[in-house]
Amino acid sequence: MFFKKPPEPKEEISEKVVEDSQLTKIRNRVEEAGLPPHAHDAALKELEKLEKTDAAVAEYSVGINYVDLLVSLPWNISSMGNLDPVRARAILEERHCGLEQVKQRILEFLAAKTLRQKAQQNILIVDDEEIARTNMEYVLTKDGYRCYSAANGVAALELLDREDIDLIVSDLKMERMDGMELLASVHRNHPEIPVIMVTGFASVNSAVEAMRSGAAYYLGKPVNLDELKKTVREVLDRTLTADMGKSPILCFTGPPGTGKTSVGRAIAEALQLKFIRVSLAGLRDEAELRGHRRTYVGAMPGRIINELKRSGVNNPVFMLDEIDKIGQDFRGDPASVMLEVLDPEQNVKFMDHYLDIPFSLSRIMFIATANDVTKLPGPLLDRMELIEFSGYTEKEKCRIAEKFIIPRQLKANGLRNTGIEFSPEAVARVISGYTRESGLRNLEREIANVCRKLALSRLNQEDTPPQATTLEANDIPAFLGPRRFIREGAQTTPRIGITTGLVWSESGGEIINVETVAMKGSGRLLLTGSLGDVLQESAQAALSLIRSQAGEYGIDDHYFAETDIHIHFPAGGIAKDGPSAGITIFAALVSLLTKCPARRDVAMTGEMTLSGRILPISGIREKLLAAQRAGMQRVLLPLANKEEVESLPPDVREGMTVTLVDASDEILPYVLVKGESSDS
CATH class of the missing domain: 3.40.50.300 (P-loop containing nucleotide triphosphate hydrolases)
Structure with a gap:
């Protein structure tokens, strides 16, 4: 007795058809994507697994997503770009004010790439047929390339040792050494040189084998010279594009x-x-x-x-x-x-x-x-x-505010074309009284604050025709309140045991005070203010130098044995370290121990050795800008930083006298106030 097999449920048949259709579409995408051999193999291997996997299993969707990623990645897709230094300079100048060294470095990079692109490129033609070599050499030379020729792979390798070749066009079938052997040797010894294979025995298998072995392209004979020129140009352009990414x-x-x-x-x-x-x-x-x-x-x-x-x-x-x-x-x-x-x-x-x-x-x-x-x-x-990227000077900040920040904030707050302007004095007031930074973020924040208040004022006066308004320096406190930063360096009277130093932090240059006091004790040195090891050692070295020269400063030898000295750096919640506060600590201690007041409008920075020599430090520009913001009259810097100081633009040093010192005894005449003559 025979039993008829029941038909498969329609739902399962439908799911099977959908699954096969999906895999077929994905397989077609893989074949059309032009993936490199290793990615192509990985995709086909994953598809083989998917064909044996039930679509309801979680691994099926994982495999589908993986193949989709392989197909979607830009393995061979590049932007050609535009290596035009003139255009690049115009864009950098239009987008950014200042940063001249940064712009110069970028333009140097582009200039090198432009010259690389314009340089004549060398092509090696390898073919055992003289007519074929002659025809290809004629066409490519006419296109501006310098061509070399060889009759076989052995001659080609000898020529590669003598000449700098950018591209090889090689026949597949040749005596002594054929194209595949030449390709393998080039791929092994000169992997940066692309190879275009040409043959009269073109077949799918030979093409696949050549591409798997590292050929950049594959052409059949007789060679279409127009197609050859196009292929050579594309391959060399890809090489130039790749070179752009290999920069530092x-x-x-x-x-x-x-x-x-x-x-x-x-x-x-x-x-x-x-x-x-x-x-x-x-x-x-x-x-x-x-x-x-x-x-x-x-x-x-x-x-x-x-x-x-x-x-x-x-x-x-x-x-x-x-x-x-x-x-x-x-x-x-x-x-x-x-x-x-x-x-x-x-x-x-x-x-x-x-x-x-x-x-x-x-x-x-x-x-x-x-x-x-x-x-x-x-x-x-x-x-x-x-x-x-160094901090901006006040002049640079004013120019950037007028050219970029103010127009952007007026537009963002609906005040464009309303006749509202900021006078240069108003911008300078915002910079000096409400920001203390190397960058521009707080400046933009404060200008945005002013614009929002102006927008509210305009909205409350909708019935009144808007009038042109120019904000002056005296108008700024009405919008931003009392100034937050007061430049007190030049106004503060000299104090005994307190000096002003310059330090560098992540937010740029900063002013820092060093405070010292002496009290009866047993000769201890106390250090407070969240100080790191290097800074503590600088303080100990400065005190040891003073003790070794106590007689020169008029200090009793027994003084140190009966006195405790406390050195404090304010803002104790902020960690501090580094050697550049050495001369600041030294000056504060000499002022304390000799009872001579120290000028507060003189800022200093430099590392000091135990013998009194002053060593170079970093962050000169940032520290000078900090001194400028604080209204300092004089800045003491190490003589070893002379070349760096001289290379700075004049507006970084504007309003200050920069004095270079080489030893500890050169510092004191500029810092300590001794009678009437020291005030000059």
């Missing part, structure tokens, strides 16, 4: 608000490349950058691969913002991932855990930003070229 990794370092991120965006605009910004502040999990392995539930690629997928090109300008704020805990060390990302020798085969196959980051132009590079690991810092 730039690291913009400087105080907050000095324009590091906006300059990176302007570079991308000048180069006509896409711009990607990833903030690394507070990043603690290595997987955020490198991705999770697909064995984990909810796995996903890292931020680098995700951003490249979103941009659609493999050569954007990629900004790693706040790289010095990367954290570290039990989930890994993200800074170690940066070593692979920013090293041109390693990022050619960057491994994302989710992707699990190499992806080249070599075409990306990486730019990092940091406020304090001392927090970066040494190996990571070694891979980057530092470009310092």
Whole structure:
């Protein structure tokens, strides 16, 4: 007796058809995507697994997403960009005021790339047919290339040892050494030289074999000379585009608000490349950058691969913002991932855990930003070229406010074309009385505050026709209240045991006071103010120098044995360290022990040795700007920093006398007040 097999349920048949249709579409996408061989193989391998997997299983959707990522990544898609230094200079000048050294460094980088692009390129033609060599050489020479020719692979390798070749066009079938052997040798010894294979025995298998072996392109014979010219141009353009990403990794370092991120965006605009910004502040999990392995539930690629997928090109300008704020805990060390990302020798085969196959980051132009590079690991810092963003002078801030900040805030608050203007004196009043910073963020915040109050005033007077208004310096307190910062350095009377120093912090240069007192005791030295080890050692060295020369200063030898000396740095909640306060501590102690008042309008910075020599320090520009903001009349700097001081623009030193000192005894005449003559 025979039983008829019941038909499959319609729902299952429908699901099977949908599943097959989906896999077919994905397979077609894989074949059309032009993936590199290793990515193509990974996609086909995953599709084979999916064909054997039930669509209801969780692994099925994971596999679909993985193949979709492989197809969506820009493996071979690049922006051509525009290496035009004239255009780049115009954009940088239009977008940013000041930052001349930064602009100069960027333009130097572009100039080098432009010359590289304009240089005549050398092409090696390898073919055993003289007529074919002659025809290709004639056409390519006419296009502006310098051509060399060889009859076989052996002759080609000999010529490669003598000449600098940019591209090889090689026949496949030749005597002594054929094209595949030549390709393997070039790929092994000269991997940077692309090879275009040409053959009269064109077939799918030979083409696939050549491309797998590293050929940049594959052409059949007889060669279409127009197609040859087009292919050569495309391959060489791709090589030039890749070279752009192999430039030094730039690291913009400087105080907050000095324009590091906006300059990176302007570079991308000048180069006509896409711009990607990833903030690394507070990043603690290595997987955020490198991705999770697909064995984990909810796995996903890292931020680098995700951003490249979103941009659609493999050569954007990629900004790693706040790289010095990367954290570290039990989930890994993200800074170690940066070593692979920013090293041109390693990022050619960057491994994302989710992707699990190499992806080249070599075409990306990486730019990092940091406020304090001392927090970066040494190996990571070694891979980057530092470009310092110094603070702005008051004149630069006024120009930036008038050209950029005020028009932007008037527009943002609905006050454009209403006749409202800020006088230069009003802008200067905001800068000096309500901000004390190296950058511009607080300045923009205060101007926005003024604009909002003006907007409210205009709204309350809707019935009254608006009149042109020019804000003067005396109008600013009505909008912003009493001034928050008072320049008291030049107005304060001299005090015994108190001197003014200059220090550098993440927010730029700062003024700091050193206060000293003496009391009966047993010769102890007390140090307070959240001081680091280096600063404490500087204080001990300064006191030891004074004790060794007590007779010269008129100090009794028994004084130190019966006296405790207390040195305090105000703002005890803020940690302080560094050697540059050495001469400030020395001057304060001499003032205390000799009972001579110290000028408060003289600021100083420098490291001092136990013998009294003054060593160079860093952050000169930032410290001078801090002294300028505080209204200092004179600044004492180490003589060893003379060249750096002389290279500064005049407006950084405006309103102050900069004096260079080389030894401790040169400091005191400028700081201590001794009778009538010392007031001059």
